[in-house]
Amino acid sequence: MEKVMRLATEKGVVVFTKSSCCLCYAVNILFQELGVIPVVHEIDKDPEGKEMEKAITRLGSPTPVPAVFIGGKLVGSTNEVMSLHLSGSLTQLLKPYRALS
Template sequence: MSGCCMCTVVKRLLFGLGVGPTIVELDHLASGAPDIQAVLFHLLQESSSSSSSEGGGVPAVFVGGKYLGGIETLMACHINGSLVPLLKDAGALWL
């Protein structure tokens, strides 16, 4: 969502690392946003590492086409040092 502060944090982190992410902002889609949000919410519920505090499944981070998780998972990967290797393995980061 374009007005979501947590979505902004995710975008800034990825841009700051030199990644050019594909960004889909649900509030800017003409149609399909409710369906996409329902799928994201379902992924969030299936993910054992996510908590229910992440509202509606956004932000949802996919790396290399695989669902990584929300902001808590992304930040944990960044803090523990596994995010950069993950991005490199996916071809999203070259340095």
């Protein structure tokens, strides 16, 4: 759990993914379209990936990937991110982390 929390707080927007996950890809594309470039950790390529999956689930994410952290706080997975986006709240959460254009 310590590694997940350390990685989740290293940048403003952090997404834990698996390289073969299409929902992970969709979440990352959404962030890029909103002007945010998240730090992506592909846990299937990490030797501690299985432990990281368990830690993410213990933190409260409904699924281990994608697990989205904004400002060091767990936002959730695809459903939570898309719900925030549709309600207009995601843009506000991401405002401090938008890339300068």
